[in-house]
Amino acid sequence: MLITNTESDARLAVTAALAGAAVVRDMYGTTLARYEKSAGDFATAADLAAEKAVLGVLRAARPDDAVTGEESGHTGADGAERRWLVDPLCGTLNYAVHTMLVAVNVALRVGPRITAAAVADPFTGEVFWTDGERARLRRGGADEALTPSPGSRLVDVNLDPPFPNAPGFRAVRLLADPEFAEHFRPRVVSTTLAVAWVAAGRRAAYVTDGHVHDSVHFAAGTAICEAAGSVVTGIDGQPPHTGAGGLIVAADQRTHAALLDMVEHQVRAGR
Structure with a gap:
């Protein structure tokens, strides 16, 4: 009989993410077939192979769970209590042009919560993980607690579409805000690995517009940040997945308040 408590689910998430990461690492630098999905968006053979590896681990251990994969879509009942959210290669364009800034994201939603x-x-071989209570970094076979910090002053801003709150809010306009330039330094790494970096103290914050409910891109990183004690809201300061949507993930309340004020000012000016 399978034990499906949060601790064993977290171990499974780590195992599945590492399986996908091994494929991504092994295929790096090779000639990869591309599969167009929409204008400006594509998957590579590495995306598909990594997702197959992740799903193989999950289905072997939890055959009754539903799954949403970035490439394979939904399997299982629409209203399933337990659903895995899998992004096998976040940063596909980076990867395709031989840039080592990518992530493999695996999250389990049980009811309304990522557990x-x-x-x-x-x-790097690093894995950021949570069991819904603790947030840890596994490196070299050892785990250490994740501790957010605003000290770097680095804020990652996602500039990829969609932009559902435009024209009232555009993430790119944050970069031209004098207040932003006074307090922070922008970064755009184009992968949600940067969300986990907030939990680890490597980024002061992460900002994105978009629809993030049940997102294979953001579910894992935001859950890790919440467990680490980061401040996680939508771009309007409301709880994630409500209101205007999007995300402000900040190391502390002061950083979050500063970014939220800039967003609100932008929205007011656009009315």
């Missing part, structure tokens, strides 16, 4: 999650960096 286990892992974000693996294929090239």
Whole structure:
């Protein structure tokens, strides 16, 4: 009989993310077939192979769970109590042009909550993970607690579409805000690995517009940040997945308040 408590689910998330990361690492630098999905968006053979590896681990251990994969879509009942959210290669364009800034995201939603999650960096071997209570970094076989910090002053801003709150809010306009330039330094790494970096103290914050409910891109990273004690809201300061949507993930309340004020000012000016 399978034990499906949050601790074992978290171990499974780590195992699955590492399986995907191994594929991503092994295929790096090879000639990869591309599969167009929409204008400006594509998957590579590595995305598909990594997702197959992740799903193989999950289905072997939890055959009755539903799954949403970035490439394979939904399996299982629409209203399933337990659903795995899998992004096998977040940062596909980076990867396709031989840039080692990517992540493998695996999260488990039980009811309305993400109860286990892992974000693996294929090239450092690091895995950021949570069992819904603790947030840890696994490196070299050892786990250490994740501690957010605003000290870097680095804020990652996602500039990829969609932009559902435009024209009232555009993330790119944050970069031209004098207040932003006074307090922070922008970064755009184009992968949600940067969300996990907030939990680890490597980023002061992360900002994105978009629809993030049940997102295979954001579910794992935001769950890790919440467990680490980061401040996680939508761009309007409301709880995630409500209101205007999007995300402000900040190391502390002061950083969050500063960014929220900039967003609100932008929205007011656009009315």
